[in-house]
Amino acid sequence: MLDITADAKKLISGQYGDVIKTYKADGDKYFALPYRNDFxxxxxxxxxxxxxxxxxxxxxxxxxxxxxxxxxxxxxxxxxxxxxxxxxxxxxxxxxxxxxxxxxxxxxxxxxxxxxxxxxxxxxxxxxxxxxxxxxxxxxxxxxxxxxxxxxxxxxxxxxxxxxxxxxxxxxxxxxxxxxxxxxxxxxxxITFGSPTGFAINKNSKHADAAKKFIKWASGKKGAAIVAKVGVVPAYRDDAINKIYFADKGMPSDSISKTAFEPKKVGIExxxxxxxxxxxxxxxxxxxxxxxxxxxxxxxxxxxxxxxxxxx
CATH class of the missing domain: 3.40.190.10 (Periplasmic binding protein-like II)
Structure with a gap:
């Protein structure tokens, strides 16, 4: 897979919780970026x-x-x-x-x-x-x-x-x-547990630059907004994204449900x-x-x- 460490380190880690850390490999390298994070x-x-x-x-x-x-x-x-x-x-x-x-x-x-x-x-x-x-x-x-x-x-x-x-x-x-x-x-x-889902790029891809752009979009705020609209928990989270998620018709929006959506710690499955x-x-x-x-x-x-x- 293609090394995309430089792109990963540009992400605002606070918006991803501990999800980004789970994608580290070979010491301090990244070969994938998460776009969703179910728990x-x-x-x-x-x-x-x-x-x-x-x-x-x-x-x-x-x-x-x-x-x-x-x-x-x-x-x-x-x-x-x-x-x-x-x-x-x-x-x-x-x-x-x-x-x-x-x-x-x-x-x-x-x-x-x-x-x-x-x-x-x-x-x-x-x-x-x-x-x-x-x-x-x-x-x-x-x-x-x-x-x-x-x-x-x-x-x-x-x-x-x-x-x-x-x-x-x-x-x-x-x-x-x-x-x-x-x-x-x-x-x-x-404390709960979960598993992030991400995208990676074949190191022999002829369209690596285009793939990088897509991955950065999908794992960023714009991609998170699209994912949240269909009832899937995105890896990128902030107040605006959470509002989009709970705005979905049929989604419970009571205080206990919102508390469940904000666990203090998500362990890796x-x-x-x-x-x-x-x-x-x-x-x-x-x-x-x-x-x-x-x-x-x-x-x-x-x-x-x-x-x-x-x-x-």
Whole structure:
């Protein structure tokens, strides 16, 4: 890829938060620039909350999240409504655990994940969230669970906002929804995780100059305005861009939703290295085995550590 370090260093870093830093490679070089930056929030069904007499707090701890899920769970069989839906991706546990405890998933020391796994398994056992094996075997989608009112809450990436809006415009869902920050270990924290998406240039491109102009436009304020208008979170953020984002018809604009949109820290979902793809595969495989009960939490974590160490 083409080295575009000089262009990257001209960017106003404050408008990108920590996103730019995640694109550093080979020491202090840049070979790509981000144009969007999705991160995770809590989606919730306002009608189901009202029906259960539950109020979404400005910020919530994991203990509060667990308590609310229990209160929001109702019915049985085909009429079952789960308090929350946790998708089958490993990130729903591992990435958020890493971000909130300050650990790097590339380093094979994963005991920090244990409390997050124990909580998820307990909620699954209590019936407050769908059984992992069922969700996987039936290929349950997070959009179907939330948009049909089968789950009162769902921790998911910001990309789902545009999907919810579009579904409502098409008459595919009637769910009145909003967002809140992801649950925290401490009530005064504001830590989530996410992944930026960027553009790079082939170093052998015959149109490198034109590509550079496009990338600088796409990753800058003008590009951010276009991205925000279609309900996608841009990498470049300022007050004007945030206003454009929330001006979209159907976008929740209450104070809690706006708080969720401004997390104090966004940890990277999976740091980049030559072995990232292999580590990701290992972590997902062991995640599956833990969640379906084939391995205990401790056994699964030890196996993750052992397998990842073999790559180093």
């Amino acid at each position: 995770w929030v809590t989606y919730y069904n306002k009608d189901l909350f009202k029906k259960a007499g539950v109020t979404m707090p400005e910020t919530m701890t994991w203990d509060q999240y667990e308590e609310m899920a229990k209160k929001l769970t109702s019915g049985s069989g085909s009429s079952k409504v789960y308090g929350t839906y946790q998708h089958i991706w490993r990130s729903t546990i591992q990435a958020i655990a890493g971000a909130q405890t300050g650990h790097n998933l590339l380093k094979p020391s994963y005991s920090f994940m244990a409390p997050y796994y124990n909580r998820a398994l307990a909620m699954q056992k209590a019936g407050d969230q769908m059984n992992y094996g069922t969700a996987k075997s039936t290929q349950t989608t997070y959009t179907a669970q939330f948009q049909t009112g089968k789950a009162a809450m769902m921790v998911m990436g910001t990309w789902a906002m545009a999907a919810n809006i579009q579904a409502k415009e098409k008459g595919e869902t009637k769910v009145d929804w909003a967002i809140a920050p992801v649950p925290q270990n401490k009530s005064d924290e504001s 999976m740091p980049q290295s030559k072995s990232s793809a292999q580590i990701d595969k290992i972590l997902q495989e062991e995640h599956d085995l833990i969640m379906i009960g084939d391995k205990s939490v401790n056994q699964g974590i030890k196996e993750m550590e052992s397998r990842v160490k073999e790559l180093q």
